[in-house]
Amino acid sequence: MYGELKAIDVMKCQIYLIGNAGILLEINKKTFLIDGLYSADGKGFQTSPIPEKICQNLLENTGELPSPDYLLFSHPHFDHLSEKLLCSYLTGHRPKAVFLPRQGNSHYEACRRIMKEKQICCKLVSEDTNYKVGKYTEIRYIKTRHLGKTFGEMMHFCIIVNVCQASFLFTADTDFFSEKFKEFPQKHFDGIFVNPLFYHNSEGQEILKNTLSAERFFVYHLPFLEDDRYHLQNMVKKDIRAYGQDKKVTVFASPGQVIEYEIQKGEEKL
Template structure:
C-alpha cells in the first residue's frame, strides 16, 4: 500500500482525502447559498450516497465549523439514510444550530461514533478512531472581525505516515497554534487565500506549521470571485514563493493533488 494521499476538491473548502485504505471528507457537505463560494452539487451528493467513483470509500466526515459554505447538517442526515459511516467529527452543539443538535441526536440513536470539538483557542484534543488514523483538533477563532465569536477547529489528520493540517477559516493568530503544533511534523498545510496572503499567516506557516508543502483551498470559481481572491493568491505566491516549500492551488481548474512522503 502506498503512503501517498490523494486529495480531490469537492467544493470550496470541501475535500476528499483518500489514503491508507480510508476515505475522509473534510467540510464537504454543504448546499446553502448567500456566499460567493461553490456549493456541493446534487450530483456529487448522489455519488457519495451510492459510493461511486472517488467516493467508493467514505468512512469519516469531518467539519471545521458550522458555516453554510462548509457544513449543512441536514445533508449529513440525508447521507446517513443512504450510507453508513464509521464516524463524524463535529463542532460543539452548544455553539451551533438546532440542525446540528438534531444531527447529534440521530448519531446517538443510531450508535454512530462521533466527536464534538468546538474547542477554545489554543486547546487541543486528539482522537484515534482506528489504527492508522488520528485526528487532532486545535481550537481557533474564525478570521474576520464579524466572526470572532465563531470557533473554528483546525484538524490535523494523521493518515498512515502522512500528517495533513486543515485550517478551515482559522484566523492568523500565532498564539492559537504555538503550543499544540510547535515541533509537530506536518507534511501539508491547507490554508485559505486570506491566511496565505496575510504576513501573519505567512509567519505562522514558516515558523510554526513548517509544512513540507502548502495547499491553498477555499477558492471561489472564476464566475463568482467578488473579492478577487484568484488575483490575490497569484500575487501572494509571487511574493512568498519558496523553492523548498511547494504550493498547490486546489481549484476547479486543478481539483486534484497527490501528496507523498519525502524520498529518503
C-alpha cells in the same frame, strides 16, 4: 562495512476538492471528508456550490469517489457544514464516525437521531481533543478563534489528520492574527491547507515560514473561477509568484480537481 538499512515507507495519497473548503483526503485507503457537506445558500461570504456531479457521487455512492470513513467539520458556518445535507448523506451511508463542533443551542438533533438509529459514532467536540480512531490513525481537534470580530463566539477548530507517519493540517477560518501557532502540539506536516486571506497576509506568511512547516501547502476555500467576482484566484497566483513558492503551493479551486502523489517516510542508510 555497511550501516543499518532502514526501509522507506511509501504511502499513497489522493486529495479531492469537493468545493469551497470541502476536501476528501485518502491515505492508504483511509478516507476523511473535511467540511465537505456544505451549502452555498447562506449570506455574507461568496461560496461556490458543490458541483452537481460531485454531490451526486457523494450521496449516491457511485464509486467515482472513495466513500469516507470519517466526516470531520471545523465549525458550523453554512459554507462548511449543512445539517440538511449531512442528514441526507447519513440516510444512505454509514461512516465509522462523525465529528461535529458543539455550538450553542445547535445540537444537530435530526443528524444525531439518524446516527443513533444507525449506530454511527458521533463526537461533539468542545475543546482540544485527540481521537485515536485506529492503530496508526488519529484525528486531532485544536480549538482556535474564527477570523473576524463578529465571529468571536463561534466554536471553531483546526483539524489535524495523522495516518501512520503522514500528517495534514486544515486551518479552515482560523484567526491567524491572534492564534498562537507556536503552542500547537505539532508543527511539521506533509500538507497544510490555508484560505486565501491566510496565505495573502504577511502575518500568515510569517507563520508558514517560521512557525509551521510543510512539504506542501494548499490554498483552498476559494470560489470557482465563474463565481470569483473578487478575483481571489488571481490574487493567490500573484502571491505565489511574489513569495517564490511556485513548487510547494497548490491552488485548490477547480471543479473536480484531484491530486495524487506518494508520501515517503524514512531513509536508507549505508
